[in-house]
Amino acid sequence: MLTGRAAQLVLSPVLAAQALQVIRKTPRLPEAAGPRAGSSGTGRPLRLLILGDSSAAGVGAHHQHDALSGRLVQALSGTFSLHWRLIAQTGITTRAIPEMLRNHGRVQFDVAVTALGVNDVTRLVSPKRWSAQTRLVHDILKRDFGVRRIYGTAIPPIEQFPALPNPLAMVLGKHAVAMMARLTADLAQDATVRMVEPKWGFDPTKMARDGFHPGPETYARWGAEMAHHILADLPDATG
Structure with missing residues (x-):
């Protein structure tokens, strides 16, 4: 979600006012209940x-x-004996991920699915810096956690989020595009990382009531898309 710091960084008074209005009016939704680790399939x-x-x-x-x-x-359990863990936190930026990982110990994984970048967009992190931070996270996952294949979720079309008015939405959307362009270029030679674009039917009407997060139908499509790529890359993913 937008922060006061993001509003301060936006140069235009109009954009700053819009950012503060979004902060005040957008409902704060909780993280989903339920287990964050388990075995299945x-x-x-x-x-x-x-x-x-x-x-x-x-x-x-x-x-x-x-x-x-x-x-x-659910999508992977029909094929694998799956041992999984969720490590996630509302409001976290890519820069803070290494510290969060250190707090969870060096558990070994084969595959990682990541969802990062929106909080970096709202803080106007530069494309160069965000790419470096993202690649550091990838390096840590591979070096310390044994991850062989990373499936990163590309930043969604933030300019379409119902919670964001124009011109704020347009400015943040353009910044997100610049961030993704830099990261894509920097990862061009890294065969262990696949950035997955949100082409599974992004629909603003299927978002949560805060107008900023996915709703259940979007999560279902997102999970199915990620599972599709993991299954397609099975030899690489499992060695």
Whole structure:
């Protein structure tokens, strides 16, 4: 969600006023209830980490079963003996992820699905800095947690979020595009990372009531899309 710092960074008084209005009027939804680790399914073993911000934590869904983690686990359990863990926190930025990971110990995973970037957009983190921070997270996942394949969720079309009025939405949307362009260029030679664009039918009418987070239907499509890529990359993902 937008912060006071983001409003201060926006140069135009009109944009700053809009940002503050969004902060005041947007309802604060809780993270989804339910387990954040478990085992499910039969078949080839796969250790899965889901990592990220409030969208990874399931804000906009009542229970984790209807959030990204639950939908992803459901989609993969028919193929794998899945051992999974969700590490996510509302409001977290990419810069803060390494510290959060250190607090969880060095558990080993095969695959990581990440959802990061929206909080960096609202804080106007520069594309260069965000790319460096994201690549550091990737390096930590591979070096310290044994992750062999990373599926990053590209920043969604933030300019379409119902909670954001124009011109604020347009400014943040353009900044998000610049951030993704820099990261995509920097990851061009990294075969272990796939950035997945939100092409599973992004629909502003299917978002949560805060107009800022996915609703259950969007989480279902998101989880199915991520599972599709993991299954397609099975040899690479599991070694």
